[in-house]
Amino acid sequence: MVHDGYLVETKAHIEGEKQRMFAYYLAPRGWERANAIKQRLATIRVPVVVAGVPKEMSLEEIDRATSVHLTFSDIIREAMTVDRLDLEYLEGIDDRRKRAMDERVKRLEEFTRAVMIAWKDGRVTATERLLVEQLRENLGISREEQQRIESEVMEDVLENRTGIYAAVAEEALEDGPITEDERELLEALRKKLGLSSRDVRAIESEIGKAES
Structure with a gap:
């Protein structure tokens, strides 16, 4: 829907969430489409029980007849779980x-x-992947939600890993070029964090630019 121009995707802090998450809102084209669907749904008439008496009402009439605000999605979702809607x-x-x-x-x-536990060291083992997949199925998490969560966690893990390496490398570079002993320590840290040689070269290059 983003690709088709119905939704706009952005990353932001969501109330109640600790991490930044992908958020979506309707683009102008999406609003037009949503309003067209809403207008069609408003006139659909469905059987509903009112004070014990069965009758037919449109979705719009059902919404107006209740003291709570109902979206058409609410009404349709409720209708899918019962034989007949009841206003009460x-x-x-x-x-x-x-x-x-x-x-x-x-x-x-x-x-x-x-x-987050599975990705804490920057990579996921086959066993961890299996356990995560089993948990996803048990909790009823969709594939889309799984991909979104893993993408956000991986991004945070990557930021933390590069930050840790950068802090250590910056300290090593304070007194001039990195010594052989310091390089061995940094190499061990690189492997521990799961960073590639290319990653650490880029990090050290940025540190060098900042100090020059």
């Missing part, structure tokens, strides 16, 4: 929505912690 039952949607959101957040947080 729809009144409790806010509580059910909150419980569902809290549960979803807990699952995502648990999965994110597992991914």
